[in-house]
Amino acid sequence: MKRTIKDIDVNNKRVLLRVDFNVPLNESGEITDDTRIRLELPTIRYLLQHNAKVIICSHLGRPDGEKNPKYSLLPVAKYLVKELLGRVFFVSDCIGEEVEAKTKLLKPGEVLLLENVRFYKEEENNDPLFAKKLSKLADIYVDDAFGTAHRKHASNYGVASLLPNAVGFLMGKEINAIKSVIDNPTRPFVAILGGAKVSDKIPLLNNFVKKCDTILIGGGMAYTFLKALGHSVGNSLVDDDKIEIANQIMEKAKENNVKVVLPVDFLCAKDFSPNAKAKKFKGDIPDSYQGLDIGPKTIKLFKNEIMNANSLIWNGPLGVFEFKNFSKGTIKIAKLVLKFKGKAVVGGGDSVSAIKKVGSTDKIYHVSSGGGASLKLMAGEKLPGVEIIQDLEEK
Numbered sequence: 001m002k003r004t005i006k007d008i009d010v011n012n013k014r015v016l017l018r019v020d021f022n023v024p025l026n027e028s029g030e031i032t033d034d035t036r037i038r039l040e041l042p043t044i045r046y047l048l049q050h051n052a053k054v055i056i057c058s059h060l061g062r063p064d065g066e067k068n069p070k071y072s073l074l075p076v077a078k079y080l081v082k083e084l085l086g087r088v089f090f091v092s093d094c095i096g097e098e099v100e101a102k103t104k105l106l107k108p109g110e111v112l113l114l115e116n117v118r119f120y121k122e123e124e125n126n127d128p129l130f131a132k133k134l135s136k137l138a139d140i141y142v143d144d145a146f147g148t149a150h151r152k153h154a155s156n157y158g159v160a161s162l163l164p165n166a167v168g169f170l171m172g173k174e175i176n177a178i179k180s181v182i183d184n185p186t187r188p189f190v191a192i193l194g195g196a197k198v199s200d201k202i203p204l205l206n207n208f209v210k211k212c213d214t215i216l217i218g219g220g221m222a223y224t225f226l227k228a229l230g231h232s233v234g235n236s237l238v239d240d241d242k243i244e245i246a247n248q249i250m251e252k253a254k255e256n257n258v259k260v261v262l263p264v265d266f267l268c269a270k271d272f273s274p275n276a277k278a279k280k281f282k283g284d285i286p287d288s289y290q291g292l293d294i295g296p297k298t299i300k301l302f303k304n305e306i307m308n309a310n311s312l313i314w315n316g317p318l319g320v321f322e323f324k325n326f327s328k329g330t331i332k333i334a335k336l337v338l339k340f341k342g343k344a345v346v347g348g349g350d351s352v353s354a355i356k357k358v359g360s361t362d363k364i365y366h367v368s369s370g371g372g373a374s375l376k377l378m379a380g381e382k383l384p385g386v387e388i389i390q391d392l393e394e395k
Contacts, residue, residue, distance in 0.1 A: 002175070002389045003166040005043065005142055010052035012108050016138035017047065017168065018155050020147035020369065021058035021076045029075050036147075037079060039369055043144050043168035044080075044111065048087070051108035055137055057094055057117050057155050058145070065121025077113045087111055094119070095133040103137045117155045124153055131158025144168025146175075147370035149385035156385040165389050170369065175386060177366035178377050181345050185311035187213055192302070192333060194219030195316030195348070198242040202249075203379035204315065209252045214259040214309070216302050218294050218318035218329065222263050225250065234268070234285035261305060265295030267319070267326055274323040293319030294329035303336055310342040313378060317350040330354045338363055347374035 019040045024032045031037075047054045061071035077090035087110050091102050094114035106112055114137075117123045122130035131154040135141070141163040143149070143156050149171065151157075167175075181189075191212045193201055198221045208215055217225055220237040227233050228246040239246075253260045268289040269276035278292070285291055294302070306312065314337055318329040334354035337344055346355055347368035361367040368374035373383055 001392045002172070002386065003392050004172050005046060005166050005168055007392060008140060008164065008166050010047055010050050010140060012051055013053065013140050014055060014103055014106065014138040015047055015052045015140045015142055016055045016057060016134065016159060016163070017043070017142045018145045018148075018159070019043075019056055019058045019168075020145040021056075021073060022060050022147065023076065025060075025075060029072075031075055031079060034079065036369060037076065037083075039170050040144060040168075041083060043142070043170060044084070046169065047142075048084070048109050048111070053103070053106040053108055054111045055103055055106070055114065056111060057114045057134065059118040059123070059148070059155075060116050061118075063116060063118050065118065065124070067119045071116050071118070073113060073116050080111065080113060084111060088113060091115065095130065095137075100136060123155055124151070126152050126154050126158050128154075128158060130154045131162060135159050135162040138163060141165040142168050143385055143389060144170045145385070146171050146368070146373050148373070149370065149383040150373040150376045150381075152384040157388050160385075160388040167386070167389055171386070173366070174368060174370065174374070175377070178345055178347075178368065178374060181311050181313060181343050181365075182207075182211060182378060182380070185211070186342060187311065188309045189311040190214045190216065190305050190309035190313075192216045192218070192306070192312070192314040192318075192337075193316055194221065194318045194330070194351075196220040196237060198224045198239045198246060201316070201375075202242070202245060203381060204375060205249045206252070207378070207380040208313075209249060209256055209258050212258055214261060214305050215253065216261045216305055218263055218298070218302070218333075219316050221316075222294075223291055225260075225262055229262075232284035232287070233291060234287050235290040236268075236285060237290070261301060263291075263294045263298040264301060265297040266291040267293040267295055267328070269326075272320075274325065276323075276325065278325050292323065293326040299329055299332045302333060306333075306336050306340065309340075312337065312340055312342060312344040314344070314346045314351050315348045315375065315378065317354065321350050321354060327354075331358060334358045340364075345378075347371065347378060
């Protein structure tokens with residue numbers, strides 16, 4: 001078990017808190033979805049209530065190692081001023097003498113938000129000198145950025161190796177929620193997997209054929225499995241070089257008595273377009289068509305498995321979710337997950353978006369804030385940003 005902020009003394013200490021404030025901004029620089037900031041507030045408030053001097057660092061967007069006002073964290077600072085009643089200051093850099101001086105002027109119960117760490121290419125390169133400069137700003141390091149936990153960057157892995165450290169509430173919640181369902185599920189345990197390509201989900205599939213009772217496969221990746229079984233899939237998206245892997249996964253599932261459920265009908269079109277005319281096919285897909293969504297019989301098939309489960313994981317859309325004409329399958333599944341009475345974990349941007357489109361995420365046991373990180377954790381892989389944090393028993 002990793003140390004949390006409750007296991008360390010932060011009183012009158014400068015705490016460098018790594019968060020994920022990579023929020024979407026409109027052209028006017030206004031935040032259009034504050035979910036990631038709201039998820040972080042419990043950790044920030046805890047530190048403030050315990051008289052810490054909180055120094056926050058984050059990335060935003062992809063500035064590619066250059067200072068770009070388009071990706072400034074200033075809008076986030078303005079948001080935090082309102083949420084934390086003015087106890088927030090902003091500095092237009094994240095390292096250097098001016099930043100160091102401002103951290104030393106901080107009083108207990110105050111916050112200093114640093115400018116985007118990805119304005120420096122050294123951040124993503126895990127440059128040791130850059131990490132050392134960041135570490136000079138604080139006495140303690142707290143990582144609460146689950147969205148970057150699968151990366152080995154200077155502001156998470158590098159700094160954590162230089163300072164006493166712990167995880168924040170959000171990071172702890174992510175790890176515990178996902179691992180509790182993966183490692184100790186209440187059975188039957190069902191996984192719903194979608195998305196475009198099999199190649200993106202191979203580690204996940206290899207883990208789930210050992211952990212789950214049933215795996216429901218939709219989205220573009222389903223056509224590789226269907227082709228592996230000898231079905232005609234027309235012009236549908238297929239990872240031809242992964243057909244053998246698909247066969248191996250299905251064989252492993254059979255050996256472990258894991259049921260794999262594939263689509264039996266499809267909504268198809270001749271063109272990959274939001275305005276393409278949808279046509280329903282059952283079984284094989286004609287050569288001139290491509291599958292873009294699961295059909296009603298498949299939705300019913302999936303529903304039966306979901307409603308009989310006690311533990312559930314969903315990662316990836318079941319069709320071309322961004323096209324309204326081909327979003328029905330994903331939306332229907334989202335509604336079923338919202339009604340689910342057991343422990344459900346939802347990860348992946350499109351899956352989370354679908355849930356938000358039809359209801360409140362508060363009704364679900366856990367909705368992950370980190371796409372890539374949740375994917376790796378679900379696959380049973382270690383996260384560098386978590387592994388570097390000291391274990392609770394260490395002194």
